[in-house]
Amino acid sequence: MNDKKRLLWLSYSFVLISLLVTLFFFLHAQSRYLQYKTLLLNEINAVFLDSYAQLRNLYVAYNNVPFLPANELLMRNKQFAYIKFIPLPNADLQTLRAPDIFANLQQIKQNLDFITHNHLATLGLIQQGRGYVIVTPYRPYHDMLFSRQADQALQQVTRIDPLWQQRSYDADDFRGCRVYITAPYRENYSGLQLVSMLMPLYTEGKLQAVAIADIRAMIFRHIVASFNQQHDTQFFLNDAHTPDSFLIPCSQQRINIAYSKLSLLSASELLIAVLAASALVLLLAWVLRVKNKIYRDELTGLHNRYYVNDHLRRLPSGFSVLVLDVDNFKQINDRHGHAIGDQVLQTIAQVLQNLTRDDDIVARWGGEEFLLLLMTDREDTVRHRAELIRRTIADESALTGLPVTVSIGVCIARAQAFETAFKLADDCLYESKRNGKNQVTVSHLF
Numbered sequence: 510m511n512d513k514k515r516l517l518w519l520s521y522s523f524v525l526i527s528l529l530v531t532l533f534f535f536l537h538a539q540s541r542y543l544q545y546k547t548l549l550l551n552e553i554n555a556v557f558l559d560s561y562a563q564l565r566n567l568y569v570a571y572n573n574v575p576f577l578p579a580n581e582l583l584m585r586n587k588q589f590a591y592i593k594f595i596p597l598p599n600a601d602l603q604t605l606r607a608p609d610i611f612a613n614l615q616q617i618k619q620n621l622d623f624i625t626h627n628h629l630a631t632l633g634l635i636q637q638g639r640g641y642v643i644v645t646p647y648r649p650y651h652d653m654l655f656s657r658q659a660d661q662a663l664q665q666v667t668r669i670d671p672l673w674q675q676r677s678y679d680a681d682d683f684r685g686c687r688v689y690i691t692a693p694y695r696e697n698y699s700g701l702q703l704v705s706m707l708m709p710l711y712t713e714g715k716l717q718a719v720a721i722a723d724i725r726a727m728i729f730r731h732i733v734a735s736f737n738q739q740h741d742t743q744f745f746l747n748d749a750h751t752p753d754s755f756l757i758p759c760s761q762q763r764i765n766i767a768y769s770k771l772s773l774l775s776a777s778e779l780l781i782a783v784l785a786a787s788a789l790v791l792l793l794a795w796v797l798r799v800k801n802k803i804y805r806d807e808l809t810g811l812h813n814r815y816y817v818n819d820h821l822r823r824l825p826s827g828f829s830v831l832v833l834d835v836d837n838f839k840q841i842n843d844r845h846g847h848a849i850g851d852q853v854l855q856t857i858a859q860v861l862q863n864l865t866r867d868d869d870i871v872a873r874w875g876g877e878e879f880l881l882l883l884m885t886d887r888e889d890t891v892r893h894r895a896e897l898i899r900r901t902i903a904d905e906s907a908l909t910g911l912p913v914t915v916s917i918g919v920c921i922a923r924a925q926a927f928e929t930a931f932k933l934a935d936d937c938l939y940e941s942k943r944n945g946k947n948q949v950t951v952s953h954l955f
Contacts, residue, residue, distance in 0.1 A: 556626075582611075589611045592644070593645070607641055626731055626732070628724050631651075633722075703725060704725075706720075748765070804816035811879070832881075858871075861881065
């Protein structure tokens with residue numbers, strides 16, 4: 510492999526290794542993305558499942574606390590400043606009875622604040638039959654809001670599952686999805702973007718009330734942002750509807766979590782890919798250089814016999830062996846010096862490289878002897894090539910004024926038996942020497 514080809518090969522290797530290392534990092538990043546996406550979805554699921562569990566606790570409390578007259582209830586729960594008992598229009602306060610659930614509501618509200626990362630807007634209890642609303646934390650617009658929308662919430666629950674009022678219920682029913690979650694909407698009066706969880710509260714199979722937890726819709730973005738900060742990821746909410754969107758537990762609300770494609774591979778990972786490729790290519794170049802020294806003749810730049818021996822298994826079924834020897838080389842060294850002798854060998858090496866194909870093997874076999882392996886067994890082609898080499902070397906020496914000729918022995922082999930073919934070619938070489946030198950002798954191995 511000459512320097513130009515070696516440089517081109519190393520360039521291709523650099524590009525290929527860079528791509529492979531980048532692909533490795535990309536696949537690793539893709540695997541990491543899927544792993545973290547699962548963790549993120551689990552976090553979102555956990556928020557809503559834990560919130561549902563708190564509403565189920567409210568159901569249990571509702572069915573286990575005493576119901577008191579409204580006036581007595583308010584007197585007993587003065588300490589709960591942020592919980593408001595709101596009688597609805599047409600309610601009769603003299604006969605109205607409500608559950609003593611303020612303490613439970615306060616505890617569940619605190620739990621939901623923690624679970625939702627302080628995104629709980631309102632926790633409320635709406636009594637069936639336009640009786641009352643218990644709400645926390647109370648805001649001034651709640652009186653107007655619930656006086657108009659309490660019945661709507663009850664009707665919405667009834668529409669969700671008409672069979673809810675026709676079945677008997679116990680605590681086991683609420684281990685499944687007994688909660689309905691709305692799509693994000695903008696609340697009247699406050700203008701807050703909310704997601705509401707609605708849970709029916711039954712007593713002896715009859716709908717008595719509805720528990721409502723209003724959660725700020727930005728909770729989704731908050732969870733994603735916190736997750737990104739904690740895990741150094743780049744997830745975001747995508748409004749586009751894609752096949753990998755997922756349902757919030759116990760709802761028909763879909764969320765699509767996307768990931769920035771540009772951030773799958775960080776700048777540091779790309780830099781590592783380039784540096785790794787550079788290091789591997791430099792190592793490869795060093796290996797090639799060492800291998801080249803082992804396989805190359807230092808004087809002529811041709812391959813040596815070590816290279817030939819390592820490449821014999823690649824010979825085709827039909828090949829030809831040419832053994833070439835410089836005539837009277839000892840006399841050239843004696844008369845003109847070793848420096849001139851070296852120049853002669855270098856000139857012959859250049860001629861051999863020019864007159865052979867890329868898939869042929871040209872080697873300095875030792876001293877003034879050269880070996881050619883031609884990847885063909887066509888006798889006319891081999892004879893022509895051998896004669897062309899002989900004449901070209903003679904013509905080159907005539908131009909320099911130093912008479913140099915070569916004798917060539919050829920064996921055309923149609924079987925993979927290099928040792929036998931080489932011996933026959935070597936015998937032909939000596940035949941050329943005995944017959945006067947500067948000639949080609951051919952034999953066959955079938």
